[in-house]
Amino acid sequence: MGIIIHSLESVSFKDLYAAFSSAFKDYDFSLNADELRRMLDRRGYNPQLSFGVFFEGRLISFVFNGTGMYNNILTAYDTGTGTVPSFRGLHLTQKIFTFSLELIYQQGVRQYVLEVLQHNHKAIKIYRKLGFETQRNFNYYSAKLSDIVPVLQVNHTACRILPSDLKNCLNQTAWFDFHPSWQNDRASLERGIDNLDILGAYEREELVGFVIFEPASGDISSLAVAKDYRRKGIGKSLLKSAVSHFQSDVLKFTNVDCDCESVTGFLSSLGLTPKGQQFEMVRKI
Known part of the structure; x- marks a missing residue:
């Protein structure tokens, strides 16, 4: 054979x-x-x-x-x-x-989507020959918890961090500053719900932010704060609570749109720098 x-x-x-x-x-x-x-x-x-x-x-x-x-x-x-x-x-x-x-x-x-490390020139050459075109540039980040936890200390925030509901969080589409990649899109999170934890930030019973994460791997799948409540320590508070649930000793953000200055700026403020970059590539069929 x-x-x-x-x-x-x-x-x-x-x-x-x-x-x-x-x-x-x-x-x-x-x-x-x-x-x-x-x-x-x-x-x-x-x-x-x-x-x-x-x-x-x-x-x-x-x-x-x-x-x-x-x-x-x-x-x-x-x-x-x-x-x-x-x-x-x-x-x-x-x-x-x-x-x-x-x-x-x-x-x-009707379309084929993939992600490829930007330093993998051989693979990129193959995909381009197959008709794929670059759609977006993504950063990925990782940090040891021992390095990131001290940065997540917040002097004061009025919000409470409580378990939350996936549907309610993902319905807050106005809070997203870029469209999530395939693995962090709504359908993927719904499929992976059994392995995810969800925490919401509440101010006077109102949801004003959330974090969705995978405790086993330390992957932050989604983090968002209502635009009127930003720069108040809510993002840090959510991450601080999330990492306390981790079974991993590493914090990871995957497929952050390089052009999204609000998110890349927030991660930079935590001392995180990209560990690498990927292309999102698309081929119409």
């Missing part, structure tokens, strides 16, 4: 994880099985519209796709792409994309 390409619909999670671990074993990046499962669930993994290359029955290259509405367009999102080391250099990723585009189109998908 030679190399074949087909969907991942019948592939077990055990085999998906084995291929994923092998593909990323020489990267400065790793996920255990539970973390991978959470990532796939939250990002809308669709095995019927995800595809892989198989050699003698073994998954050797893959594209995990999520599907859903994004900017009011039915979208496929590249949740994870990789090739096991011994099969690199064979252009398998390009072959998967080429194979899958017509099948995805037949299911009504």
Whole structure:
């Protein structure tokens, strides 16, 4: 049996994880099985519209796709792409994309979205050849809690920090200064709700800010404050309460729009500097 390409619909999670671990074993990046499962669930993994290359029955290259509405367009999102080391250099990723585009189109998908590290010039070159164009520039941030906690001390704020409701928080669309990326968009947060905590800032019973975060990873998925209540320490108060629930010793912000000065400025005021940058790339289908 030679190399074949087909969907991942019948592939077990055990085999998906084995291929994923092998593909990323020489990267400065790793996920255990539970973390991978959470990532796939939250990002809308669709095995019927995800595809892989198989050699003698073994998954050797893959594209995990999520599907859903994004900017009011039915979208496929590249949740994870990789090739096991011994099969690199064979252009398998390009072959998967080429194979899958017509099948995805037949299911009504009209755009493909992905994110790629800006220093990964090889991958960017491949994606551009496949017709992807840069949509936005994102920063990502991380800091040790031991460094960030002292910065989060607030002299005084009248608000109370209490558990809150996802729907109520996400309905405050006027508080967002940029449209969230796929993994932090409303649908992704709704899918991942079992692994998220939500805290609201209340002043005289009125919700004036919120933070949505994943305690296990330290990922801040969404942080927003009503515009009339900014520069009053509410953002810091929310983060201070959030990190007290962390099981991780690291605080992370992923996919912050580089052009959003209000958010990048707030993070800079906490002493956070970008650890890297990503492109959000889109291909119309």
